Amino acid sequence: MQSSDIAMTATPRLKAVVFDAFGTLFDVYSVGLLAEQLFPGKGEALAALWRQKQIEYSQLRTLAGRHRPFWELTRDALDFAARKLGLAMSEAAGTQLLNQYSCLSPFPENAAALRELKALGVPTAILSNGTPQMLEVSVRSAGLAGLFDHVLSVEKVERYKPHPDAYAMGPAALGCEAREILFVSANGWDAAGATWFGYTTFWINRNGQPAEALDVSPHGSGDSLGDVVEFIRRRRPG
Amino acid sequence: MQSSDIAMTATPRLKAVVFDAFGTLFDVYSVGLLAEQLFPGKGEALAALWRQKQIEYSQLRTLAGRHRPFWELTRDALDFAARKLGLAMSEAAGTQLLNQYSCLSPFPENAAALRELKALGVPTAILSNGTPQMLEVSVRSAGLAGLFDHVLSVEKVERYKPHPDAYAMGPAALGCEAREILFVSANGWDAAGATWFGYTTFWINRNGQPAEALDVSPHGSGDSLGDVVEFIRRRRPG
Structure with missing residues (x-):
């Protein structure tokens, strides 16, 4: 586990977690x-x-x-x-x-991590470039059905990430501000885009990739969804 | 020379030529x-x-x-x-x-082709993502000073290609419609973007690359700036 993050005071209490799909949940x-x-x-x-x-x-x-x-x-x-x-x-x-592409392998730790978030009472969503059908089939075939409160496809706004209209779907669906949501992506450019938009962000860097040179840094990083749970737990005391 | 293009009737009489810079004029x-x-x-x-x-x-x-x-x-x-x-x-x-990056090698045929276009009385421009200073130094160090009527940098609109605001600089500077301008690029994505915008387009494919799968095709293609001159000549009957 190579978890690093900025001082806890810099991030607000996190109310929800939004996951990118391709590369982040599905390999x-x-x-x-x-x-x-x-x-x-x-x-x-x-x-x-x-x-x-x-x-x-x-x-x-x-x-x-x-x-x-x-x-x-x-x-x-x-x-x-x-x-x-x-x-x-x-x-x-x-x-x-x-x-x-509709039955990509999920990463092995997904289901356990998502169940832990559920146990913590944290609403979760997927926010993906994929079409609703791709996402539905992917979630089901990965055995993750029922573990997300929302499955959001940018197909609804017809703009791909990192366009702000795509990222805006998260706060709209979850009913809270972007900074109160932890946006999780394994794609460095997506983590940067979400940070620019205003989310609190977590970059899953599974293969020791260098950080993007995009003048923003994710608020946290680690090498698996387990690190996301840890990051959230430290921000939901009690 | 591997020049191919659509029927001449499909393109209007061409009044000007706009060149992409990096990859197209400069290696x-x-x-x-x-x-x-x-x-x-x-x-x-x-x-x-x-x-x-x-x-x-x-x-x-x-x-x-x-x-x-x-x-x-x-x-x-x-x-x-x-x-x-x-x-x-x-x-x-x-x-x-x-x-x-300010003294990239120009392609060897550049100067002769640009002089031929000048002799044909065709106005020429550069429309590039580069900053004005990068373009000025590049043009000068490549020995191409004086061969362009306009050197347009998207820095003015602060949008990079293929954003329509970037492509709109060409017709605005040249005072004619996009379809009356031949937009020349060696970057397949740029040729696609210019075609989407409405230019007549020419893709310089120097290394036998496959065409992009972007549901538009350039109106002409070839492997050097010489092919551009030929394409223009056939559309400016003397």
């Missing part, structure tokens, strides 16, 4: 296993480039005001990634890989 | 040579990641409404890239690399 690189079966020796590269383009396309589209649902741009990103790596991807293989 | 990977001297074996990786983060940071900042001048975020991107690659970069080495 986006778990598609690499199937990718490796389909394209031996190229699975890891395909999974990494696919994810990179998926994020890039979401941001480009919101910047340009050209929204497209996350499911469709995830397909676009896969299409580009396969061509870039020179892989001849059949329609069937593409569909198979895409469907994996 | 952003030419910093790799200095990077290789400073960090043997890592120069190419550093140049590539630096560029990727530079673009990412510009887009994230505009999305979140957190503008920062391109010069500064280029430094931020370099800082992140060095840490990600585990390179111990001194202040002096960082400054040396950053200063290279």
Whole structure:
């Protein structure tokens, strides 16, 4: 556990926790296993480039005001990634890989950590770029059904993170201020965006990545959802 | 020359040409040579990641409404890239690399192609994410001074491409409609953004990259600025 955070006095009493989904609750690189079966020796590269383009396309589209649902741009990103790596991807293989996005592996500590938050009486939500259907299937297939009070998809506002309209869905659903909500993400850019927006933030840095150079720092960081529970517990005395 | 374009009837008579700067007129990977001297074996990786983060940071900042001048975020991107690659970069080495961004190598055909456009009587402009000072120094050090009618920096509107406010600077400066302007970029995402905005577009694809999967296609493509001149010439019958 490599937990570090700023002085407790700097953060208000936290009333709720909002989780990013892809990368934070669900392991986006778990598609690499199937990718490796389909394209031996190229699975890891395909999974990494696919994810990179998926994020890039979401941001480009919101910047340009050209929204497209996350499911469709995830397909676009896969299409580009396969061509870039020179892989001849059949329609069937593409569909198979895409469907994996609805049953990504959850991180092993998820369920226990979410149950601890429930026991502490802390409302929880997901706030994700994914479509409502992607999120519903993902939560269910990961065995996390019933552990979130809200599952929020930016599809409703048609703006991807880090657009403020996307982040605004959290306080609106939870009925409290952004700074009273702990926003948890394993994506450094997402933690930065949420900090800019005004959330109290926690960056899950599972692989010892360097911090983004974006002139803001998350209020806390650690390497698993367990550290999130610890961070919350210290701010909910009694 | 791998020039392909849509039927001439689909594009209006072109009245001006607007060029992206970094990657299109100036070789952003030419910093790799200095990077290789400073960090043997890592120069190419550093140049590539630096560029990727530079673009990412510009887009994230505009999305979140957190503008920062391109010069500064280029430094931020370099800082992140060095840490990600585990390179111990001194202040002096960082400054040396950053200063290279003001004297990037121009592509060899630039001057001749720009002079041909001048001879054809076609007004030209640069429309770039770079700061005015970066662009001024780059144009001068590349020996291209006097070959552009306008050098436009998005710093004026504090929005990076592909935000529409950035692209709107072209028609405003040139006094004609976007579709009457050929927007030229070697960055696939930039060509897509300009197409979405309404420009007639030309993608310079120097290294045989796959097309972006962004549901628009540039109106023309080729592998050098010479192909741009040819594209224009065919639309300005003498």
